[in-house]
Amino acid sequence: MTFIVKTSNLWKSYGDKKALVGVSLHIPEGEIYGLLGPNGAGKTSIIGIISGILRFDKGNFSIAGKKHVSQIKNLVGLVPQDAQLYYDMTCLNHLIFFAKLQGFNKLAAKQESLRVLKLVDLFSEQNNKVGSLSHGMRRRLGFAQALIGSPKVLILDEPTNGLDPSIAKSIRLLILELKKSNTTIIFSSHNIYEVEEICDSIGILNKGKLIKEGLIKNLKKTNSVFVSVRGLKKEVIKRIKKKHYVKRLNEGLNSLEVEFKHGDFTNDLLKFLIDNSLVIDKFKKGESLEDIFLDIVGKK
Numbered sequence: 001m002t003f004i005v006k007t008s009n010l011w012k013s014y015g016d017k018k019a020l021v022g023v024s025l026h027i028p029e030g031e032i033y034g035l036l037g038p039n040g041a042g043k044t045s046i047i048g049i050i051s052g053i054l055r056f057d058k059g060n061f062s063i064a065g066k067k068h069v070s071q072i073k074n075l076v077g078l079v080p081q082d083a084q085l086y087y088d089m090t091c092l093n094h095l096i097f098f099a100k101l102q103g104f105n106k107l108a109a110k111q112e113s114l115r116v117l118k119l120v121d122l123f124s125e126q127n128n129k130v131g132s133l134s135h136g137m138r139r140r141l142g143f144a145q146a147l148i149g150s151p152k153v154l155i156l157d158e159p160t161n162g163l164d165p166s167i168a169k170s171i172r173l174l175i176l177e178l179k180k181s182n183t184t185i186i187f188s189s190h191n192i193y194e195v196e197e198i199c200d201s202i203g204i205l206n207k208g209k210l211i212k213e214g215l216i217k218n219l220k221k222t223n224s225v226f227v228s229v230r231g232l233k234k235e236v237i238k239r240i241k242k243k244h245y246v247k248r249l250n251e252g253l254n255s256l257e258v259e260f261k262h263g264d265f266t267n268d269l270l271k272f273l274i275d276n277s278l279v280i281d282k283f284k285k286g287e288s289l290e291d292i293f294l295d296i297v298g299k300k
């Protein structure tokens with residue numbers, strides 16, 4: 001796996017307020033990476049730093065092996081949390097303006113603007129004023145602006161925040177579409193469900209610290225089971241604890257959670273419970289991303 005974005009031990013404070021405390025991220029090339037964390041976790045600070053627009057105190061980072069801001073700027077396309085758009089311009093002119101700022105000449109700026117309008121499905125809106133667009137379309141226009149010059153890394157800071165569920169969904173579908181062009185996409189969100197829906201890897205941040213990072217499918221623990229079961233007796237619990245495959249056992253009122261040392265012994269465990277005449281109401285294998293997230297964020 002190639003990591004296109006790497007940060008190493010990044011520290012950032014605003015006055016006395018520590019926003020990042022030693023964050024080391026590894027973002028795989030060509031994937032969608034979810035930067036997940038509650039408000040104030042430090043997502044926007046990281047995004048500002050790796051986009052080359054925010055100073056930091058300590059540590060370093062690279063994008064496609066490049067470390068200098070002048071080299072990084074062309075590799076990154078950023079859609080900020082509060083993207084500013086020129087409401088009085090037409091969509092096309094708005095984009096042409098930004099393409100020229102990036103150094104495109106007049107003709108190339110128009111061609112590039114039309115290309116990115118197509119990418120975000122706003123081609124037919126090109127002569128309409130930005131101010132006349134719906135919320136969802138404005139978000140798309142923000143994406144188009146960031147896609148000028150085909151950046152290797154597209155960074156989206158909470159792109160679905162404040163949108164109606166159906167529009168948020170269409171933005172997520174657009175993100176999945178953009179991935180097909182092999183663009184690496186960094187997607188920040190405080191919503192575990194949408195991150196799970198579209199991301200390949202995630203980094204979970206809390207209070208300026210990276211708590212967990214990796215492929216979603218690897219983070220979800222598979223070697224545990226949660227069983228709702230009535231009539232558990234101390235004696236039965238004791239015997240389960242002695243089984244060779246049990247690493248840890250948590251007892252609830254009418255439930256138990258067993259983590260296995262290795263492999264999956266769910267069938268053995270359920271059979272043992274049934275053989276002991278216990279009634280199983282339900283069972284759930286593994287730990288969901290939601291469990292992991294709540295476990296981290298819940299620890300205040």
Ligand SMILES: Nc1ncnc2c1ncn2[C@@H]1O[C@H](COP(=O)(O)OP(=O)(O)O)[C@@H](O)[C@H]1O
Binds near residue numbers: 014019037041043046
């Ligand atoms: N300009 C600023 N001045 C002071 N504190 C800030 C500033 N920007 C962010 N912070 C603080 O830094 C922490 C991280 O903020 P931020 O990176 O915006 O997190 P997130 O994007 O995850 O909500 C928060 O506690 C926030 O209040």
Ligand SMILES: [Mg+2]
Binds near residue numbers: 043044045
């Ligand atoms: Mg933010």
